[in-house]
Amino acid sequence: MVDVTGLCNSALAKIGAARITALEEGSKNASLCAELYERCRDDLLRAHSWNFATARAKLAKTDNEPAFGYTASFALPADWIRSIGAYDNGEGLGTLDYKIESGYLLSSAVEVYLRYVRRVEDVNLMSADFREALASLLARELAVPIAQSNSLEEKLEARYRTRLRRARTTDGLEDRADPLPLGAWAAVR
Numbered sequence: 214m215v216d217v218t219g220l221c222n223s224a225l226a227k228i229g230a231a232r233i234t235a236l237e238e239g240s241k242n243a244s245l246c247a248e249l250y251e252r253c254r255d256d257l258l259r260a261h262s263w264n265f266a267t268a269r270a271k272l273a274k275t276d277n278e279p280a281f282g283y284t285a286s287f288a289l290p291a292d293w294i295r296s297i298g299a300y301d302n303g304e305g306l307g308t309l310d311y312k313i314e315s316g317y318l319l320s321s322a323v324e325v326y327l328r329y330v331r332r333v334e335d336v337n338l339m340s341a342d343f344r345e346a347l348a349s350l351l352a353r354e355l356a357v358p359i360a361q362s363n364s365l366e367e368k369l370e371a372r373y374r375t376r377l378r379r380a381r382t383t384d385g386l387e388d389r390a391d392p393l394p395l396g397a398w399a400a401v402r
Contacts, residue, residue: 342380
């Protein structure tokens with residue numbers, strides 16, 4: 214079983230730094246890992262529509278009616294990182310005109326069904342490739358404050374990009390692509 218401390222230790226090993234026993238231990242390495250981990254995790258979650266982090270929800274309408282442009286406001290889920298698609302039906306078909314503003318989804322629809330990337334806090338629910346990309350991203354962020362090396366940071370940037378490409382490719386191959394909506398030409402036929 215993997216945990217956040219183990220993932221941080223993987224990042225620390227990539228820069229040749231001392232391991233930690235817990236994020237709360239009070240060492241410089243632990244404090245920096247605690248400071249950077251959640252930001253790096255959420256940043257990486259926003260970078261792709263990860264299968265393990267994809268969720269669906271029917272949004273609750275709020276009383277905060279927009280001043281103009283749309284007729285309704287819907288509350289985003291508490292674990293929302295970014296939207297993948299919004300629909301006005303439970304089948305997830307068609308397109309819906311919407312905007313994300315100030316923590317709400319604005320639309321003129323009566324009901325909104327949302328596919329979104331959620332915040333995954335349990336490291337064991339993340340794919341192995343995602344965890345490796347996250348450790349590489351965290352190592353890149355730790356390179357200057359711990360190892361005090363800009364050249365190491367540049368090398369780790371390249372490693373992170375490679376790991377990210379691999380993770381996205383593997384994730385994309387694990388399911389069938391979403392069908393594209395019919396274009397105007399096909400709809401007329």
